[in-house]
Amino acid sequence: MEMDKLGVVTTFIHNIVVYNIPLLYGTVGEIVVEKSGSLNLGVEGIMAVGAIFGYIIGCYANSIAVGILTAFAFGALCGLLFAVLTVSLQANQNITGLTLTTFGLGVYFFVGNGLKAVAWPAMNDYSGIKNGFADIAIPGLSQIPVLGRGLFSHNVLVYLGVAIALVMWWYLNRTAPGLRLRSVGENPGAADSVGINVKRYKYIHICLGCGIMGIGGYYMGLNMSGSFNSSCWINGYGWIAVALVIFANWNPALAILGTFVFGFFNTLRVSGSSLAAAFPGPLGWLAAIPTQLYQALPFIITAIVLVVTSVRKREGSGLPAALGLNYFREER
Amino acid sequence: MKKILAMVMAMAMVLSLAACGGGDKPSTSAGSAASGAASSGAAGTSDAADFKVGAIYINSKNDTAGYTYAHHHGITTAMEELGMDPATQLVIQDEIPEDEQQVLTAIDTLVGEGANIIFGISFGYIDAMEKAAAEYPDVVFSHATGYKCNDTNFNNYFGRAYQARYLAGIAAGLKSLETGNNNIGYVAAYGTEYAETCSGINGFALGAQSVNPDAKVYVKKLGAWADEVNESAFAKELIDSYKCGVISQHCDSAQPQIAAQDAGVFGCGYNSDMTADAPNAHLTAAIWNWNVYYRTAIEAAMTCGDASNYVSTLGSGAWYGGLKEGFVDVSPLNEATCAAGTQEAIDAVKELIISGEWDVFSGVKLHITVADGAATVEKADEALVDNTGAEIVAAGGPSVEDSVITGTMNYFVAGVEEA
Numbered sequence: 001m002e003m004d005k006l007g008v009v010t011t012f013i014h015n016i017v018v019y020n021i022p023l024l025y026g027t028v029g030e031i032v033v034e035k036s037g038s039l040n041l042g043v044e045g046i047m048a049v050g051a052i053f054g055y056i057i058g059c060y061a062n063s064i065a066v067g068i069l070t071a072f073a074f075g076a077l078c079g080l081l082f083a084v085l086t087v088s089l090q091a092n093q094n095i096t097g098l099t100l101t102t103f104g105l106g107v108y109f110f111v112g113n114g115l116k117a118v119a120w121p122a123m124n125d126y127s128g129i130k131n132g133f134a135d136i137a138i139p140g141l142s143q144i145p146v147l148g149r150g151l152f153s154h155n156v157l158v159y160l161g162v163a164i165a166l167v168m169w170w171y172l173n174r175t176a177p178g179l180r181l182r183s184v185g186e187n188p189g190a191a192d193s194v195g196i197n198v199k200r201y202k203y204i205h206i207c208l209g210c211g212i213m214g215i216g217g218y219y220m221g222l223n224m225s226g227s228f229n230s231s232c233w234i235n236g237y238g239w240i241a242v243a244l245v246i247f248a249n250w251n252p253a254l255a256i257l258g259t260f261v262f263g264f265f266n267t268l269r270v271s272g273s274s275l276a277a278a279f280p281g282p283l284g285w286l287a288a289i290p291t292q293l294y295q296a297l298p299f300i301i302t303a304i305v306l307v308v309t310s311v312r313k314r315e316g317s318g319l320p321a322a323l324g325l326n327y328f329r330e331e332r
Numbered sequence: 333m334k335k336i337l338a339m340v341m342a343m344a345m346v347l348s349l350a351a352c353g354g355g356d357k358p359s360t361s362a363g364s365a366a367s368g369a370a371s372s373g374a375a376g377t378s379d380a381a382d383f384k385v386g387a388i389y390i391n392s393k394n395d396t397a398g399y400t401y402a403h404h405h406g407i408t409t410a411m412e413e414l415g416m417d418p419a420t421q422l423v424i425q426d427e428i429p430e431d432e433q434q435v436l437t438a439i440d441t442l443v444g445e446g447a448n449i450i451f452g453i454s455f456g457y458i459d460a461m462e463k464a465a466a467e468y469p470d471v472v473f474s475h476a477t478g479y480k481c482n483d484t485n486f487n488n489y490f491g492r493a494y495q496a497r498y499l500a501g502i503a504a505g506l507k508s509l510e511t512g513n514n515n516i517g518y519v520a521a522y523g524t525e526y527a528e529t530c531s532g533i534n535g536f537a538l539g540a541q542s543v544n545p546d547a548k549v550y551v552k553k554l555g556a557w558a559d560e561v562n563e564s565a566f567a568k569e570l571i572d573s574y575k576c577g578v579i580s581q582h583c584d585s586a587q588p589q590i591a592a593q594d595a596g597v598f599g600c601g602y603n604s605d606m607t608a609d610a611p612n613a614h615l616t617a618a619i620w621n622w623n624v625y626y627r628t629a630i631e632a633a634m635t636c637g638d639a640s641n642y643v644s645t646l647g648s649g650a651w652y653g654g655l656k657e658g659f660v661d662v663s664p665l666n667e668a669t670c671a672a673g674t675q676e677a678i679d680a681v682k683e684l685i686i687s688g689e690w691d692v693f694s695g696v697k698l699h700i701t702v703a704d705g706a707a708t709v710e711k712a713d714e715a716l717v718d719n720t721g722a723e724i725v726a727a728g729g730p731s732v733e734d735s736v737i738t739g740t741m742n743y744f745v746a747g748v749e750e751a
Contacts, residue, residue, distance in 0.1 A: 003573065011572040019565060116396050122609075124593075224560055225590045227609065230391040230398060235561050270565045273552070273751050274573035287750075291555035 003278035006146055012271040013150030019223065019270075020263030021161045022047075025216025026241025027248060027255040028165045032209035033079070034245060035172060036202045037185040039324040040082055041097030043213055044238025045104020050075040050214020051221040051233050052108045058218070059121035059226070064132030064156065067222075068215055075214020078104060079207040087202045090326045105232060112228045123226035132156065133222050157219045162256060164212060169253040181205055185320030188327035198327055213238070243302045246309050250318030265301050269294035380415050383634055386447025388438050389426040390454040398558075398584045400426070402603055403453045403476070406622025413627055414634075423447055430456025432463075439464040443471055449633040451626070452476065462486065472633045472642045477528070479739065481649030484640040489625050490738060492654030493528070494535030495685055496618035498692045499655075499662045499678045500600040501539020503615045504578040506671040506702065507598050509544045513577030516540055517570030518551045519563055520582040523750060527741040529582050532618070534745045535692050536580055536600075541747055542698045543677065550574045550751035551744070558584045567591035567599075574751055578615070589614050598669055605663035615670050617663040624659045625651060652734060656686045673702030680709045693737065695729030718743040 026043050033040045040046075050071035058067020082100055085091040123129055133155050141152040172178040181201055183191040188198045220233040244262060248255035268275075268286070272294060276287035309317075387407055391400035408418040416422075423445040425438035435457045442450050443464075449472040452461050458478040465473040465486035475481075478488040504516055518536065522529045533551055540547040552566045563581070567588035570576045572595075579599040581588040586609035592599035593613035601609075601617030629646065636645035643649050653659030665675055677700050684690040690698070690711065697714040700707055713728035724743065725732060732741070744750075 004575075008573045011569065015565065015569070019561070113392070113394055117394065120396075220561075224564065224587065225594075227560075227586060227590060229558075229560060229585050230395055230400070231558055231560050233560075270562065270569050271573070274569060277751070278573070291553050295555055 003274065005278045008271070008274045008278040010146050010150050012267060012275060013147065014153075015270055016260060016263040016267045017151065017154055017158055020259050020266055021158045022216040022219045022223070022237055023241050023244060023262065024161045024165055024255055024259040025219065026213050026238055027244040027259065028161075028168050028252045029075075029209040029212035029214075029216065030241055030245045031248065031250050031252050031255060032168060032172075032212065033206050034209075034250060034323055035181055035185045035320055036205040036209075037188060037320050037322040037325065037327065038082070038086060038202060038206055039093045039097065040079075040100070040206065040210070041094060041242060042078065042082060042100025042104060042238075043241050044234055044236070045101035045107075046075050046078040046210050046213045047104075047217030047220065047234045047238050048108035048232055049078050049104045049217070050211075051217030052111050054214065054218035055221040055226050056111070056115060056121060059123070059126045059129055062126045062128035064129055064222075067129065067132075067218055068157070068160070071214040071218035072211040073214075075217070076207040076211035078214070079210025080203075082210065083203045083206040086326060087199055087206070090328060093324050093326065101238070105234075108232060116228055120228055121226070123222070129222070129226075155222075157215070157222070160215070161219070164215075165252045165256050168212075169251065172252065182320070185322055188322055192327075192329065198329075202327075213241075216241075240298065240302060243306060246319075247302075247305045249309070249316075250320070262298065262301060266298045268297065380634065382421075383416065383630070384421050384423060384446045384448050385411060385416070385418075385630060386423050386439075386442035386445070386450040387425070388428050388435065388442070388450065388452045388454075388457060389424065390430070391427060393424050393426040397586070397604060399603065400453065402620055403451070403622050406620075406624075407451065407626050409623035410626035410630055413623070414630060416630075428454075428457075430454055432460045435460035436464060439468075443468055447471065448639075449474060449630060451629075470639045472629075472636075472639050474629050479650070481643065483643055483649065485642050487629075487643050487646055487649045487651060489629070489651040489653075490528075491620060491625075491652065491659045492737075493618060493620070493660050494531040494692055494737065495655045496660040496662055497532045497535035498539035498542075498685075499681060500580065500616055500618045501536040501541075502543055502677050502681060502700065503662070503665065503670055503674050504536070504580060504598075504600050505540035505543035505547050506674050506677065507578050507615060507669070508540065508547055510671040511577045511598075513575065514544060514546045514548055515574055515576045516547055516549045517567065517574060517576030517579045517751070518549050518581065519554065519566045519570065519579065519588045520551050521554050521557045523551055523553045524742045524744060527737065527739050530741045530744070531693075531737045532582055533748060534741070536618075537745055537748045538692055538697070539681075542681075543700045543702070545699075547747065549580075549748045550576060551748060552751045554583060560585045560587055563587040564591050568595065570751060571595045571597055579613075586610065601663070607663070607666045611666070611668065613669065614666050615674075616665050619661055619663050621658055621661060624657055625653060652738070654685070655682060656688070671702075673705055673707055676705060677702055677707040677709075680707045684709065691731045693725070693732035695725040695727050717746045719746050719748050721746070 053074040054067045054071025057070040085096045086093050135153050137153040142148040180196050184198050184201045192198050224233050244258050248258040272286040275283045389400045393404050395401040411418045423442055428438045451474050453476045455477045458480055461473050461475045462480050473486045475488045477490050481487045520529050524530045537549040563583050564587035567579050568591050577597050579588050579592040581602050586606045589599045589601050589606045589610035593610035599613045600615050606617050607614045632646040636642045696711050699710045715723050715727045716725040
């Protein structure tokens with residue numbers, strides 16, 4: 001059939017943003033947590049908890065703002081649990097993070113199935129959520145052909161995600177508390193010796209980061225129109241976010257780029273055949289790629305990124321030196 | 333651990349002795365229960381009151397939509413129709429992955445709980461169920477969507493979903509005539525790789541073409557039986573890039589219908605009536621009435637006398653029901669969305685199929701015209717042609733064999749394209 005070439009490209013760009021910004025939330029949240037020296041592998045579970053409570057309470061309040069705040073709060077609560085276990089009780093961070101994933105998914109299904117047996121709130125019935133999640137075109141910019149609708153006509157959570165990423169970049173790199181936070185992640189002993197309250201910094205930023213992840217989960221739920229089924233809304237995005245942290249070199253601004261690069265390959269699965277049909281000459285080969293390769297592509301890219309970043313020199317790396325190590329003051 | 337086990341067993345023996353000796357009643361129920369219920373699980377000898385049904389589900393029995401829900405609902409409905417109580421007479425192992433060892437363990441548990449007939453609903457249970465049927469000859473095993481069976485206590489069951497798809501295709505085709513948009517999208521788990529999806533897509537396309545000869549069906553393959561994120565994304569892609577005005581689906585969730593509603597287009601669901609999910613978009617869904625089979629199977633298992641007679645009582649090791657048996661159907665039409673005359677056209681074709689006068693994949697095609705609330709169906713000898721132009725059935729030729737429809741169909745008919 002005759003395809004609308006520009007339309008296909010526009011849709012492709014639009015989809016890259018819409019379906020992958022939840023990754024940005026997960027990634028930025030994890031960067032904030034890791035900059036405090038804590039490796040939290042529970043992103044998947046935390047996003048799930050934020051998603052389910054954000055969605056349900058947001059619906060009952062019929063307000064997307066309440067949903068966002070609730071998702072943040074419940075994500076932060078998961079962070080608090082992680083902080084109590086690893087910062088105060090010195091539990092192993094890897095194990096605690098993995099446990100949090102299992103725990104979070106369990107809570108997700110427990111609450112979701114439980115509520116569904118009674119009455120599940122359908123997104124269509126809540127105009128506040130439905131309208132709140134509708135695309136908002138940025139005046140002027142959204143008039144640009146192709147890129148306009150692709151990049152500048154999105155729901156509020158897309159803009160919020162990018163804003164959070166930029167603010168976090170500014171906070172980490174341009175403010176005094178950000179500097180102190182980074183010092184906690186690099187060398188908590190040294191930070192402690194100059195009077196920084198290591199515990200407090202860790203607690204605050206673990207909760208903050210996990211709260212951001214929670215909002216990402218909420219976004220996933222809204223993307224699924226709040227339809228609760230036997231598969232989880234988060235669908236493995238939490239794990240990809242953990243890898244994207246390394247891709248972004250622990251830099252929240254670079255995380256935006258990382259999300260789009262990753263999203264490009266992720267979205268090829270959806271739009272590849274349309275692109276092939278619209279541009280049979282240069283892109284016709286896209287249609288010949290089997291679905292299975294498209295399915296594997298995001299993970300192949302992730303693996304390549306991990307290999308490349310691992311062989312790269314430590315110099316210039318944003319990896320916090322004390323990442324994953326618990327700080328025990330008496331052992332200083 | 334050993335000590336505790338020994339004590340528990342000793343206690344059980346003492347208790348069972350006490351139970352037997354306590355009264356003069358000729359009851360041996362306590363004794364047989366304690367000595368392992370495997371021997372009590374003989375099919376065919378029981379009446380409705382102490383007959384037990386076992387079921388192995390791929391997802392949770394508490395699901396409120398989707399594949400497992402459809403089967404669970406079918407089994408409980410059939411049991412209630414037969415005067416049985418699912419609360420006490422249905423034993424379930426749910427969330428059992430397609431792993432042979434785990435399925436065998438689930439079967440052992442169900443047999444231990446006294447199940448007389450065991451239903452396994454997922455394709456991947458096939459080998460485990462075959463093994464278990466040999467291991468427990470006095471229990472009946474019944475496997476959905478599979479192809480293995482024996483002559484005694486093990487059968488498989490599936491249905492002519494393509495017939496229901498054809499009817500849904502009529503609804504989609506009439507809608508495409510009404511909107512003037514001939515492009516119809518189809519979000520499918522798989523395409524030509526599986527005869528199940530392939531025959532469904534072809535049936536749907538032929539149905540749409542019976543009312544709108546210009547209808548084109550664009551199929552987008554997920555490469556997975558369930559993938560909610562992409563079910564939504566694929567539907568949106570078909571709407572945005574392929575300009576599809578009706579979205580059909582072969583996947584579990586209602587995401588494609590919700591996407592259709594959000595975009596202001598229409599859709600045909602699958603497995604269950606999805607009108608509640610997308611009231612402004614959904615036309616009708618191809619559905620399964622699993623209870624029809626489950627009732628037949630449970631009745632056969634109860635009346636066959638001995639499990640080894642089960643397959644002969646049922647009639648065939650491969651039970652394959654369609655519109656005629658009421659096993660597949662379309663959900664009640666959504667009057668808010670369906671084009672005028674849809675009900676009449678569907679009813680007319682349904683009658684042709686049920687009477688056995690005509691079937692979907694043959695050298696005879698239907699041409700349906702709807703005018704003033706009445707549908708005219710004309711038969712025409714036309715070859716069944718695939719989308720490369722190769723002839724499958726010559727004009728006027730016989731129906732495609734059932735074994736092809738269930739097993740080897742691997743082509744799309746003309747008018748179907750992969751998107």
